[in-house]
Amino acid sequence: MRGGLHAIWMSCFLAGCGTPPPSEVVRVDGSSTAYPLMEAVAEEYMRTQSGKVRVTVGVSGTGGGFKKFCRGDIDIAAASRPIAKEEAARCAAAGVAYVTLPVAYDAITVVVHPKNTWAEELSVAQLRRLWQPEAQGALLRWNQLDPAFPDRPIHLYGAGADSGTFDYFTEAVVGRPRSSRGDYTASEDDNLLVTGVAGDVGALGFFGFAYYEENAHRLKAVRIRQDADAAAVSPSRESVMQGRYRPLSRQLLLYVNTQHAQARPQIANWVHFALKQAQPLIDEVRNIPLEAAAYEHAFRRFDAALAALGATEVVAAQPTAKVGTVDVR
Structure with missing residues (x-):
């Protein structure tokens, strides 16, 4: 930047x-x-x-x-x-x-550590289960999200409560703006979120596309499926402008x-x-x-x-x- x-x-x-x-x-x-x-x-x-x-x-x-x-x-x-x-x-x-x-x-980009080999793609329903208020203190390990995922802790990073990204993400994923679990590392400084995910193999986070693009060498973008029958779509200029990256554009x-x-x-x-x-x-x-x-x-x-x-x-x-x-x- x-x-x-x-x-x-x-x-x-x-x-x-x-x-x-x-x-x-x-x-x-x-x-x-x-x-x-x-x-x-x-x-x-x-x-x-x-x-x-x-x-x-x-x-x-x-x-x-x-x-x-x-x-x-x-x-x-x-x-x-x-x-x-x-x-x-x-x-x-x-x-x-x-x-x-x-x-x-912009494309709100869900990211994991490059060494994460299991969460190459996630559905909106999985993101909802992970981020809804009911998940707080309950959904804490990757294999709880999907039995095929490893039995290791999930560490979450995301936008803080003053962020429009927080409002947009929670409405698009959970279904209600500002409805979210609270047990995650929250910040309005996207560079702090980038650093957190980049240094933690078990991490998952979300922030704006530009911050992912600048740090693509140390992060992996997760492909998103809007529903069970939809194809998984990566965040990109093309997928956003073509209207395919939903619901996070x-x-x-x-x-x-x-x-x-x-x-x-x-x-x-x-x-x-x-x-x-x-x-x-x-x-x-x-x-x-x-x-x-x-x-x-x-x-x-x-x-x-x-x-x-x-x-x-x-x-x-x-x-x-x-x-x-x-x-x-």
């Missing part, structure tokens, strides 16, 4: 760029899965601005990002799941209007505070830049791109949302843009 945000600001400091005033700071926070892409976009955008605009990228998890977003503390929330009803209600109560824009696909989303974007042009410029540059940067950080037409549509939705608020520097477009709970045409 990139690590250049600090380097950019050190070089700017040495060159005497100065620190932009607060109005020229773009504040992004949220999903750890989306973080590598957000970091890459921030770095590239700041290079084009020659130190005139600073972009901060936090990694509070999707839930933590939405908390900050609905308080008005940040300009853009990066999310690995749609905003929940109660979160949207908090935004509405605080007067925070927003537009939702897809920016990439999803979109990564940007929630943009439209009032902030209207008042501070650098926010709108950053969003435009992100949508225009997403495809090449996604390749770099190993995410999965949307179709080209989807970025064009998101670009027009964003401009339509700002135009609906009376912004003068964007051109209104015809597609529907959802701003908070109001559809704008």
